[in-house]
Amino acid sequence: MHLSRSFLFVPGDRPDRFDKAAASGAHQVILDLEDAVRPSEKDKARAAIASWDQRAQAIVRINGSDSPWFESDLDFVRRLGLSKLMIPKAEPKVVRTAAAGLGSAVEIVGLIETVSGLLQIREICQEAQVRRLAFGNLDFALDAGVTETDRELDPVRLQLTLESKFSQLAPPVDGVFAAFSDTAALATRVQRAKALGLGGKLCIHPSQVASVNNGFLPDAEEFAWARRVIEGVETTGAGAISVDGKMVDRPVMERARAILRAGQQINLEK
Numbered sequence: 001m002h003l004s005r006s007f008l009f010v011p012g013d014r015p016d017r018f019d020k021a022a023a024s025g026a027h028q029v030i031l032d033l034e035d036a037v038r039p040s041e042k043d044k045a046r047a048a049i050a051s052w053d054q055r056a057q058a059i060v061r062i063n064g065s066d067s068p069w070f071e072s073d074l075d076f077v078r079r080l081g082l083s084k085l086m087i088p089k090a091e092p093k094v095v096r097t098a099a100a101g102l103g104s105a106v107e108i109v110g111l112i113e114t115v116s117g118l119l120q121i122r123e124i125c126q127e128a129q130v131r132r133l134a135f136g137n138l139d140f141a142l143d144a145g146v147t148e149t150d151r152e153l154d155p156v157r158l159q160l161t162l163e164s165k166f167s168q169l170a171p172p173v174d175g176v177f178a179a180f181s182d183t184a185a186l187a188t189r190v191q192r193a194k195a196l197g198l199g200g201k202l203c204i205h206p207s208q209v210a211s212v213n214n215g216f217l218p219d220a221e222e223f224a225w226a227r228r229v230i231e232g233v234e235t236t237g238a239g240a241i242s243v244d245g246k247m248v249d250r251p252v253m254e255r256a257r258a259i260l261r262a263g264q265q266i267n268l269e270k
Contacts, residue, residue, distance in 0.1 A: 001084065001107055001131050002170035004028045005200040006212040007059070009176075011036035012045030018052050024206040025213060029058045033073055034088055042069050046076050059109060061086035065094040074101055082106075088136065089113045092123040099129040107131045109173070113139035118156060125167035133160050134202060137175030154196060161197030171199025180205035190215035218259045229256035 004027035010017050012033045021029045031052075037045045042063075049055055060082055062073035066089070074097075077085060083106050087098055090110035099108060108129045112118055113136030124130060135157060141148045160172040174193040177186050186208060190201060194216050201212045218226070229248055232241045241248050248256075 001028065001059075001109070005216045006203055006209045007109075007134070007173055007200060008203045008206065008209060009036065009061075012049050012060075013037050013041040015048040015052060018048075018054070021206065022054055022057075024209050026203065026206070026209045027200075027213070028084075029054075030061050030086060030202075031055070031058045032061045033069070034061050034063045034067075042072075046073075050076075050080055055080065055082065057084075058082075059084040059086050061088060061111070062098075064088045065097065074098055077106075078102055085109070086111055086134070089117060089139070090124055090133075091117045092120050092127070095124055095127050095130060099127060102129070104129065109134050111136045112156075112160060114143045115140075118159065121159070121163045122167065125163055125169055130169070132170050132173060133164055134173035135160055135175040135198075138178070140175075151192075154192070157193060157196045157198060165197070171197055173200040173202060174198045176202045176204050177208070178204065180208055183207075183211060186211050187215060218262050222259050226256035226259035229253060230260065 006026045007028045007030055008021050008024060008026035009030045009032050010021045012031050018029075018031070031049050033042065033045050049060065060077060062077065062085065063069040078101060085098065085102070085106055086109040087095055088111045090112060091114070095108060095110060099106065106129050108127070109132050110124045110130050111134045112121060117124065118140070121133070125133065137148060137153055140156065141153060146152050157172075157174065164170065164172050174189070177189050179185060190212055193201060199216060201216070203209055203212055225244070229243050229252065232243050232248065233253055
C-alpha cells in the first residue's frame, strides 16, 4: 500500500463494477460501504463484497463511528478476515477501537475529514496499524466551513505531508476531484498535490486512474536532470558540484537519487 498512487472508489452495492475497477489499472480498489451506499442497501453491499473473489486485495471503507453501521461493518471485516481498511472521519479513539478488534495484521488508511481529526493527527499516525493518511477534502471543507475553489485547503495537505513524514508513514493520499471529465484540471491538481509532498490521489472514476498514476511520478525532464546530477557526482566525486548552472549539494543529490528510484519503480510496474 505504501507505494500505491491511485485509490479507486467503487460502491459496495455495485458488484457489476468490481472487476472493471480491478482491471482499471488502479493500484488500490476501495469497496465503499459508506457514502456511496444508501442506508437500505448496506446489507446488500456487504453480501456483494463477501461474494467477490478479489475482496482480499481491496480496501474496504466502512461507515463512520457516528453511524448505526460502524460495529456491524467491523464485525463484517473481522469475519471475512479482510486486511485493508479505510476509516472515515478518522480520530484516535475511532482508530483504536477499530484496530483493537481486527488484530495487528490489518492495514488502516486514516481518512482525515474533520477539524478534530486534523488537530489530533499525530495520535492517529502513531497507531501501529495505520499505514497511510488520506484527505477527505469535501467533508473536511464542510466541517471547517471552507469553500474549496482552488488552493484554500493546501495548508491542510501540507500538514498531512509533514505529519506523515514525522511518523515515518508513506506520503499521504490527496482527496477526490469531482469533475472527473476535466482531465486538464485533474492533471493540474495532481501536480500541485505532488509539489506539496503527497504521493497519491483518491479517484471516483476509472478515467482518472492513468492521469493519477503517471502524474505522481517524475516526468522525463526530471529524470534527465537527476541523471545529470548523479553523473556529475560520480565523475567529480566532489561534495558540492554545479549542474545546469545551479549548486548541487547533499539534499539535491538525495532528491536526484529518489527520482531515479522512482524510475526503477516504473520498470517494475511494467
